[in-house]
Structures are given as C-alpha cells and as structure tokens.
Amino acid sequence: MIELKVTAADRRIARYSAAAIALTIAEAAIPTPLPGVKPGLANIIVLVVLAKHGWREAAWVSVLRVLAGSLLVGQFLAPGFFLGLTGATAALIVLALAEALPWKWFGTVTRSILAAFAHIGGQVLLARVWLVPHDGVYYLVPIFATFALVFGVINGLVAARLLAEESA
Amino acid sequence: MALVRAGDWVVIALAVVVVVASFPFLWRGGPAERVVVRLDGHIVGEYPLTAKRRVDVAGPLGTTVVEVEPGRARVLSDPGPRQYCVKQGWLSRANAVAICAPNHVSVALVGRTPGYDSITF
Numbered sequence: 001m002i003e004l005k006v007t008a009a010d011r012r013i014a015r016y017s018a019a020a021i022a023l024t025i026a027e028a029a030i031p032t033p034l035p036g037v038k039p040g041l042a043n044i045i046v047l048v049v050l051a052k053h054g055w056r057e058a059a060w061v062s063v064l065r066v067l068a069g070s071l072l073v074g075q076f077l078a079p080g081f082f083l084g085l086t087g088a089t090a091a092l093i094v095l096a097l098a099e100a101l102p103w104k105w106f107g108t109v110t111r112s113i114l115a116a117f118a119h120i121g122g123q124v125l126l127a128r129v130w131l132v133p134h135d136g137v138y139y140l141v142p143i144f145a146t147f148a149l150v151f152g153v154i155n156g157l158v159a160a161r162l163l164a165e166e167s168a
Numbered sequence: 169m170a171l172v173r174a175g176d177w178v179v180i181a182l183a184v185v186v187v188v189a190s191f192p193f194l195w196r197g198g199p200a201e202r203v204v205v206r207l208d209g210h211i212v213g214e215y216p217l218t219a220k221r222r223v224d225v226a227g228p229l230g231t232t233v234v235e236v237e238p239g240r241a242r243v244l245s246d247p248g249p250r251q252y253c254v255k256q257g258w259l260s261r262a263n264a265v266a267i268c269a270p271n272h273v274s275v276a277l278v279g280r281t282p283g284y285d286s287i288t289f
Contacts, residue, residue, distance in 0.1 A: 105175035113183050142190040149183050160171040 012049075013057055017064040020045040024069035034140075036083070036123060037147045040155060042069070043091070043115060047108045047159035055099055059092050079131060083123045090122030091115035108163065112156030116148040200262040200277035203241040205234055208272045217241065217277070227271035234275050247271055 020042040027041050042065050050058035066088045070081040094114050101110065124144065128137045172180075205213040205223055213223055215236055222244070223234040230247035240260040243253040248270035256266045262279025 101175065105173055106179065107171070107173040107176050109172050109176040110179040113179055117183070117186075138194050141194050142187070145187045145190050149187050152183070153180060156176070157171060164171060 009053070009057060012053065013060045013064070016045050016049050016057075016061045017068065020061055020065035021069050021072065024065055025072055028073045034143065036120070036127075036140075036144060039151045040116065040119065043112065043119075044155050044159045044162070046091075047112055047115075047156065048162055050095060050111065051103070051108055051159070051163055055092075055096050058095065062088050062092055082130075083126055086122040086126040087119035088122075090118040094118035107156070108159040109153060109156030112159060113149065113152035116152030116155070117145070120144040120148045200239070200260060200264070200279050202278050203234070203236055203259075204276045204278055206274045206276070209274075225271075225273050227268070227273050229271045232268050232271050232273040234273075241275060241277060242266070243268060243273075243275055246273070 023041040023045065027038055030039070032038060043062075045065070046058050046062045049061050063085075066081070066085050067076075070076040070078070070084065075081045075084075094117075095111055098106070098111055098114050120141075124137060124141060128135075200217055203215050203217055204211055205215075205225060207225055207227060212225055215221060215223065217236065217239050219236075219238065221236045223236065225232045225234065227247070232246045232253075233244040235242050235244040237258075240258045242258045243256070243266050246254050246268045248268050250270075253266040253268040253273075253275070259266055259275065259277050262277055263284065265274060265276045267274045
C-alpha cells in the first residue's frame with residue numbers, strides 16, 4: 001500500500017484552499033454589471049496565507065482555488081477560466097516581486113492593491129490577444145482599474161483585520 | 169500592528185493617481201489635428217487646427233460660418249431654425265462632429281486615427 005506523506009503544510013493549504021473555493025462560489029452568485037468586475041473575495045484568503053506562511057503556500061492556494069473553483073461553477077476550460085488563471089498568475093508574479101517590500105511598512109493592503117492591478121492587467125492582456133483582438137478593450141481599462149483599486153483596498157483591509165484578530 | 173501601514177498609504181495614493189490618470193489617457197480620441205467642413209457630404213474645406221480662421225459655407229438656407237482656432241473649432245452662426253450645431257459650442261476632441269442639418273453643413277474634427285469606419289447623416 002502506498003501511503004502519501006501529508007505534511008502540516010499540505011493540510012494548511014487544503015484548508016485555506018477550501019475556504020477560498022467557498023468564497024469563489026459565493027461570489028459567483030453575486031450579479032455583476034460588467035463581465036470581469038468581481039470583488040475577488042478569495043484573494044483575501046491568498047493574502048492571509050501570504051502574510052502567515054509565505055509566497056509558496058499562497059501560490060498553491062491561489063492556483064488550487066482557480067482550478068477547483070472553475071470545476072465547481074462549471075467554468076473549467078471556458079474563456080473565464082483562462083482569464084482567471086492568467087489574472088491569478090500575474091497577481092502571483094507581482095506578489096513574488098512585492099516580497100522585496102518589507103512587511104513592516106507594506107502590509108496586506110499594498111499587496112492586495114498590487115495583486116488586484118496585476119489581476120486585471122493579465123486579464124485585459126489575454127482578452128486583447130485572444131478574445132477581443134482590438135484595441136477597443138483598452139477603453140474598459142479605466143473602469144477595471146477603478147474597481148481593482150476599490151476591491152483591492154477593501155480585500156487588503158479585510159485580510160489585515162483577519163490577521164490582527166488571529167494574532168490578538 | 170496597524171491595519172494600514174505607512175507604505176500602504178503611499179501605494180494607495182499612487183494607485184489613485186494611476187486610476188485617475190488612466191481615464192483621460194484611454195478615453196479621449198487622441199488630439200484633434202484638422203477640421204473637415206462638408207456640404208451635402210462633400211468636403212468643401214479641410215484646415216489644420218493651428219491658426220485662427222473663419223470659413224463661410226454657402227448652403228441652401230444661407231451661409232454657415234465656421235470659426236477655427238488653435239486646437240478647436242465651432243459653428244459660429246447658421247441659418248437653421250433650431251441652432252443645434254451652434255449651441256454645441258467648441259469642438260476640441262478628435263472625431264467630434266457638429267451637424268447643421270437644415271443647411272446641409274457638417275463640421276468634423278479628425279485626429280491621427282479615425283474613430284469610426286464611416287459616419288452617415
């Protein structure tokens with residue numbers, strides 16, 4: 001019999017991913033005025049994991065939540081899935097770069113805003129290259145950027161609050 | 169530890185600046201370079217938006233006067249009954265159009281890139 005060794009980190013990642021997936025599904029029920037504009041609540045979980053356990057585990061949670069979340073809402077391999085995956089990948093790259101910023105001065109709010117912008121940036125670029133091969137896509141960028149800023153700040157604050165409550 | 173840290177405020181401020189700046193940057197039709205005056209759809213004059221000038225266009229109702237200034241143009245007067253094109257005021261963006269339909273005159277600003285494939289009126 002083969003027994004997979006399950007580490008504490010594995011269990012953590014699974015638990016956090018489950019929470020992130022639950023938020024993704026809850027969010028799928030929220031009506032949105034414009035495709036692509038979403039609060040991105042699952043990113044709160046990614047930010048918490050990033051702050052507590054580092055980038056590697058945050059990346060696991062983020063990718064698992066995109067994969068499993070899309071399976072559960074029936075979007076796997078649909079255009080929305082690739083947009084989400086590209087956005088999540090761009091956000092993770094930016095978060096990795098942002099690790100150079102000291103946590104003492106730059107908390108989850110900074111990381112949340114940067115990730116939110118990377119998210120829409122990646123999605124818009126993929127949409128431009130693949131779905132809407134016309135520069136007209138860029139007309140939507142100011143709207144997406146506005147929402148990214150608002151939700152980025154809110155998600156960052158929620159994550160900071162969760163972290164503060166846990167450590168208290 | 170504070171929820172919003174010192175660097176966070178800096179990032180928020182920068183993000184606000186980026187978002188606000190993205191609106192004019194991405195939403196204008198590019199700077200207007202020339203004004204095209206048409207009568208019955210045929211071009212009667214095309215002028216750069218660099219110097220002041222007045223253009224008189226004789227239409228079926230009378231004379232429509234177009235005023236051109238650096239960077240902008242407008243219909244100064246028109247014999248039409250409702251004066252819509254006059255009330256529109258200064259046009260300054262590429263692809264902006266003022267149409268004096270009763271007198272068959274239109275004034276359009278054009279930039280480097282055309283905003284529409286074609287316009288019919």
